[in-house]
Amino acid sequence: MSSRISVIGAGYVGLTTSACLAHLGHNVICADIDADKVVSLQNGIIPIVELGLAELVAEGMASGRLSFVVGSVEAAKSCDIAFLCVPTPQGEDGSADLSYVQRAAQEIAAVLPFEAIVVNKSTVPVGSTKVVEKALKRPDVKVVSNPEFLREGSAVQDFLKPDRVVIGSDDQAAAMKVASLYDGLSTRVIITDPASAETIKYAANAFLATKLSFINAIAAICEGVGADINDVVVGMGSDKRIGENFLRPGPGWGGSCFPKDSRALIKIAEDADYSFDLLKGVITVNDQQFDRVVQKVVRSIDGDVSEKTIAVWGLTFKAGTDDLRDSPSIEIVKRLIAKGFRVQGYDPTVTQQKTGIPNDLEISFSPIEVTVNADVLLVLTEWDDFKWISPSTVAISMAGKQIIDARNLLDRKDWERAGFTYQGIGR
Numbered sequence: 001m002s003s004r005i006s007v008i009g010a011g012y013v014g015l016t017t018s019a020c021l022a023h024l025g026h027n028v029i030c031a032d033i034d035a036d037k038v039v040s041l042q043n044g045i046i047p048i049v050e051l052g053l054a055e056l057v058a059e060g061m062a063s064g065r066l067s068f069v070v071g072s073v074e075a076a077k078s079c080d081i082a083f084l085c086v087p088t089p090q091g092e093d094g095s096a097d098l099s100y101v102q103r104a105a106q107e108i109a110a111v112l113p114f115e116a117i118v119v120n121k122s123t124v125p126v127g128s129t130k131v132v133e134k135a136l137k138r139p140d141v142k143v144v145s146n147p148e149f150l151r152e153g154s155a156v157q158d159f160l161k162p163d164r165v166v167i168g169s170d171d172q173a174a175a176m177k178v179a180s181l182y183d184g185l186s187t188r189v190i191i192t193d194p195a196s197a198e199t200i201k202y203a204a205n206a207f208l209a210t211k212l213s214f215i216n217a218i219a220a221i222c223e224g225v226g227a228d229i230n231d232v233v234v235g236m237g238s239d240k241r242i243g244e245n246f247l248r249p250g251p252g253w254g255g256s257c258f259p260k261d262s263r264a265l266i267k268i269a270e271d272a273d274y275s276f277d278l279l280k281g282v283i284t285v286n287d288q289q290f291d292r293v294v295q296k297v298v299r300s301i302d303g304d305v306s307e308k309t310i311a312v313w314g315l316t317f318k319a320g321t322d323d324l325r326d327s328p329s330i331e332i333v334k335r336l337i338a339k340g341f342r343v344q345g346y347d348p349t350v351t352q353q354k355t356g357i358p359n360d361l362e363i364s365f366s367p368i369e370v371t372v373n374a375d376v377l378l379v380l381t382e383w384d385d386f387k388w389i390s391p392s393t394v395a396i397s398m399a400g401k402q403i404i405d406a407r408n409l410l411d412r413k414d415w416e417r418a419g420f421t422y423q424g425i426g427r
């Protein structure tokens with residue numbers, strides 16, 4: 001059965017949720033406070049890079065099931081179910097800042113139809129369902145937690161083919177109504193209480209971050225003992241209890257979720273009288289990983305930083321997205337600039353105008369242009385395009401012949417044949 005849905009927030013989660021729910025047959029009004037973003041969307045222009053999203057938005061708009069409005073009130077006044085998909089950035093003490101969620105709830109409180117349901121899809125700490133209830137002051141409106149697990153870069157695929165849907169509510173009827181929105185998907189629906197649903201989201205992200213820090217630590221050991229991390233990953237990951245997912249070493253983890261969510265979980269634990277030392281260690285190892293990459297660069301030019309230029313391939317926190325929020329690449333670039341390097345960067349989705357580019361980082365238009373006169377080439381994001389670039393073309397444009405492949409993306413032998421000294425991670 002189709003429902004009337006409003007989605008508050010047209011970002012990575014809100015826009016994907018809107019387009020996918022419209023695809024499943026629901027009538028969706030998606031709202032944002034950013035008027036420019038809404039006008040773009042109304043004109044069919046998608047403000048983010050996300051595979052398959054533009055097609056789904058176009059399909060929804062053409063069917064009449066998906067529309068965009070400025071402001072939450074306009075969207076919420078005629079809905080059965082309102083999804084909150086607004087930011088929950090890191091607050092000063094590490095906890096999640098709930099002010100966007102509270103504000104959105106307060107905005108829609110007066111206009112929500114009788115017995116509507118509000119669904120919290122933003123990542124929020126345990127107890128936030130109550131926070132939303134308090135902000136709404138509407139006893140007839142039930143609040144349900146429905147955390148989102150999509151990954152940027154494959155958001156549409158993840159939404160439409162999820163590993164599970166988690167719904168947290170103390171009200172069985174409200175939980176079932178939200179669960180029915182996903183009827184078109186063949187997946188496991190886990191219905192639980194709000195605190196468990198909220199914990200599942202943080203625990204999942206913290207565990208994935210732990211896997212990444214763990215494999216980066218093993219990679220550091222591999223370098224010391226002369227082992228090859230790629231073989232170690234295959235050997236470890238073939239064990240079904242472990243699996244290969246999230247066991248790829250890299251420059252450190254980042255993005256809009258893991259850093260803030262792991263800090264928020266440490267704070268949640270603290271408030272629950274538990275010191276989450278394991279997760280604190282995971283964050284420390286990640287910070288060390290950024291420095292390990294910087295040290296590789298410094299060592300590659302024998303410690304002589306003066307007048308040296310570093311070309312960086314990849315600035316987003318992962319391939320397939322244009323998102324620079326808490327990107328490991330940006331963090332590493334900042335540390336390189338602080339050391340006195342001149343840094344020039346290239347990313348297929350990033351221009352100089354994009355928010356989040358450090359002041360002293362020069363953005364190039366092509367992966368070859370960025371290497372002109374560079375002493376070291378540093379690969380920080382795993383864009384597939386980089387694999388097909390000829391090392392001999394790069395060799396001609398660079399001043400030095402050092403490559404540091406922090407994603408183990410490229411073929412070492414090809415680069416060595418072109419005269420480069422190749423360093424990967426953990427091999």
Ligand SMILES: NC(=O)c1ccc[n+]([C@@H]2O[C@H](COP(=O)([O-])OP(=O)(O)OC[C@H]3O[C@@H](n4cnc5c(N)ncnc54)[C@H](O)[C@@H]3O)[C@@H](O)[C@H]2O)c1
Nearest residue numbers: 009010011012013032033085086087088104122123148152
């Ligand atoms: N990005 C991800 O990969 C991802 C995955 C799972 C969960 N989450 C969580 O989902 C939430 C949203 O994340 P995101 O990446 O989509 O954020 P985002 O910053 O991309 O989008 C949030 C949008 O909400 C809008 N907004 C803020 N207040 C509003 C209001 N009162 N009314 C209407 N619009 C409003 C902003 O203008 C923005 O466009 C966060 O809690 C995040 O942790 C994100």
